[in-house]
Amino acid sequence: MKTILFIVQKEFRQIFRNKGMLPIIFVLPLVQLLVLSNAASFEIKNIKFSYIDNDHSVASRELISKFQASSYFNIIERFPSKKEADFQMQTGTVDVILEIPNHFERDLIKENGTNLSVSINAIDGAAAGVENVYISQIITGFNQKIQTQLYQYNEASYMRPVNIVTIPSFWYNNTLNYKTFMVPGILVLLVTMLTLFLSSMNIVREKEIGTLEQINVTPIKKYQFIVGKLFPFWVLGLVILTVGLTIAKLIFNVPILGNIGLIYFFTSVYLLVILGIGLIISNHSDTQQQAMFIAWFFSVIFILMSGLFTPIESMPVWAQNVTLLNPIRYFVEIIRMVMLKGATFSDISRPFYMIVCYAFALNGIAVWSYKKTI
Amino acid sequence: MSIQVQNISKSYNKIKAIDAISFEVNDGELFGLIGPDGAGKTTIFRILTTLLLANEGSASVAGFDIVKDYKAIRNSVGYMPGKFSLYQDLSVEENLKFFAAIFGTTIEENYDLIKDIYIQIEPYKTRRARALSGGMKQKLALCCALIHKPKVLFLDEPTTGVDPVSRKEFWEMLKRLQQKGITILVSTPYMDEAALCDRIALIQKGSILKIDEPRNIIKDYQKIIYDVKAKNRHQLILDLKKYPSQYSVFAFGEYIHYIDKNEDFNAADLDNYLKKQLHTEIEIRISNPTIEDVFMDL
Known part of the structure; x- marks a missing residue:
């Protein structure tokens, strides 16, 4: 336990000393959330x-x-x-x-x-x-x-024409405000991308600069090292979520009908999935550049097939089946349900358990494929 | 016996990195692996520090088998890889504390072991490792490798890229550590450092050519080496190579080392030959063989 704490401490020190990375971690998501939410609108005007x-x-x-x-x-x-x-x-x-x-x-x-x-x-x-x-x-x-x-x-005699007028009522977003729909989705995207990129580059970075060789000769245990390395990014993911939710509420006035604790609870499990993917990528690449490209490849597929920009219902059946494997899909679904519909745990239990299974499976593979030898 | 290696072989994709290597290092010995780049030194280190698995053979370090008891080995050896591999963005003190912590110890506990070395870098303890000079990085890395009081210390080319003064200091430190009972296995491409080891193994292309004390290796060397010097150095090498009875010719510092095939070689004949080739300022004298000469001949 003490060993893990030391690694976590070291990791946080390194994150805060990385002058190139720090702005990317904190400023970029804010800018993206503010810009993307305003720009990524499907309303056709002018x-x-x-x-x-x-x-x-x-x-x-x-x-x-x-x-x-x-x-x-x-x-x-x-x-x-x-x-x-x-x-x-x-x-x-x-x-x-x-x-x-x-x-x-x-x-x-x-x-x-x-x-x-x-x-x-x-x-x-x-x-x-x-x-x-x-x-x-x-x-x-x-x-x-x-x-x-x-x-x-x-007609000389007045005859009343029969007209049927439909007045639609839009549930959960009755002014059809696009931002209400997009902001939670973009928040998902940010939390996912940042934690995935940072975690996939993290262990491979030690590999690249050679410190891993030194670490591997120490009696440190696999799980201690992995937990110690990934925990900071888990925290970081939750920090980004908090910042994002604050912006959503204060600037975009997105309603948060459901229990905010439920969002955090789900996100904390979801982040384990993303960190697991990051770790697997890290294990299988030799340089940060490789890791970056693999992470990018997966995130593009995950995002485009997540239902964030295009509804999953309008995808072909095979693609719909593929999205069942996409963790972002569940996060997008759940955050929208909880924030806009006020869903409770029983409403989101099915996707939640999917994510739990996913977390176990991926982290199992990740720990198994992490080798303390070269 | 601190280190015992028996017929260890390792290949990378069918290319043999080391081939049936065997050697033994006694307790408290300073043992050197001497060989050029690519000889397989780093591979041997990685196998002995349990980072790599050998294809064949067996070995033990500090009494533990490198395959079965790899966990025990990780607790009882210190390893300093060839490439500086501490955290560049952490300070001197943070690096040391971190390595102490993951070995479950503290700086204070083993301070006497690293004291001699640490006081030299202590004035810079808040400085990031990145900002240290090559020699100081080396000292810090050595401190980190020693912080858990290892029984065996592995140093892979510790002095590569370090200035001559720091190199000399470094070897003095190793001698002091040896007196404290630590067995040290060190590799180096510098032949002059070989003479400072208790025993050395000369390796080339993955095989050990010779294992002995440095002075025995030199003593056993039978051939007579001549230092040759002339004004036009490049032409001199070419001409010496054309001399009918030449055995080997190679540059050595400001001189050319020349060895002849014949035992009844006469330096005056060579002098005449060189004069005919229009060399000026010719100097020929008998030289004391060094490890490098022995190595070049193997």
Whole structure:
């Protein structure tokens, strides 16, 4: 026990003396949390909208004004011809072209229907999908209104049209604030990446500078050395979590509905998994550079398959199955559930036990593969 | 017997690093492994300090088998690797305290053993190890290797990269440690240091060529070595190599060491030959053989 304490003490000394590392440990997460949470938004705003009005009628102008009124669209220009508009799409100055055909109003009244042509720049498919929804919503709204008016114009006797209006209620995040969703996720990312990178570089660093050779000739026990080396990073992970939660609450006003102790409890087990992965990487690499690349490889896969940026439900089935092996997936899931939904332990017990199993398995492998010989 | 090595072999990917090495080191002896870089010295150290497993053979250190009792060996030996391997970002005192702690002891407990060495670096005890000079690093490393009062001390090229004055001091320290009853196995590529050991083993390409006391090794050397000197040193080496009865020619300090094949060699003949080759300021004299001469001949 005393030996472990000495190693922990030495480790902390080295961390705080590493002038290059210290800012990375403390400043980087803050900056990332502040910047990423504001920047990594999936809300589509400032859509560059243009139109071609071939009809020049009351109805067509009313439709255009609907788009003008929406905060999502910036009306760039009105083009005289589709050809001209297509050219601007090519150069990238517009994202959406709405073409209103000749006799738009007449067809609406006489034939009870007409066609509109909408072209959307779909280089970013996800954004195009969202834009499509916005446009459809505006057109549907316009459609309902015009129908009401048309009925009033045409029929002598007033006939009430049947309109179904849906009013969605968004649970757990009812203003659909993107930051409420993203901040806990990015916090997970930071806690994971920092502890993974630091721990995977830690033991290999001693290997690289040769101190491990000296240590290995001492009667120090494997578990003492490993616990002593990894404990500081476990503490560091929890410190980063604390800093992150504070920022989430104070700056982003993210609700923390669940028990904060539950978040800490889960994180403390989760960190064991990450430290185990770090140790395995450390054992199997000879230089810090190698360790860095391996850690980077895993973290990119883990992050992209964690449901942080893209919902797991929309992945193909095989990919969904792969995510079951991804510890970050569970952390993202749990932190969102606890913070936003106020989940209790019984709600998160299944992913929690998964993480516990994971921690045992990985650390078992890590300790087993750590050799006190060269 | 402090160290007993029997037919130890080790290969790295089919390349033999050491081949059937055997030697013994007595209690309280200062034993030197002398050989050039790549001779297999470090491999021997790593095997004896339980960092590496040998492919064949057996060995014991301080009475413990290197495979079965490796834990006991780690408690009773001190090891100083060739590369400085203390924490550069910790201070002198912190390094020493750390190594004392992981051996379950304190600086105070074994202070008398390291006192002579430690007082030399004590004025800098708050300085980071990184900021120490090569000689002081060496002293600190030695202190750390001694802090748990080892029975056997392994020093792998302790004086490589250290200035001549510090090297001399270092060997004096080793002599004092030896008087305290510590068995020391030291390796060095410097032949002049070999003469300071009680016994030496000359190794090359993973095999031991000779084991004896340094003076016996020199005494046993039969050939007569001539120091040769001339103005154009480079041309001199080339010309000496062309001399019909030459046995070996190699540079040694400011002289060229020349050995002839024939026992009835006459220095005057060589002098004439060199004069014919237009050498000036020619000097030829008989030299005292050193370990290096013996080594070059093996």
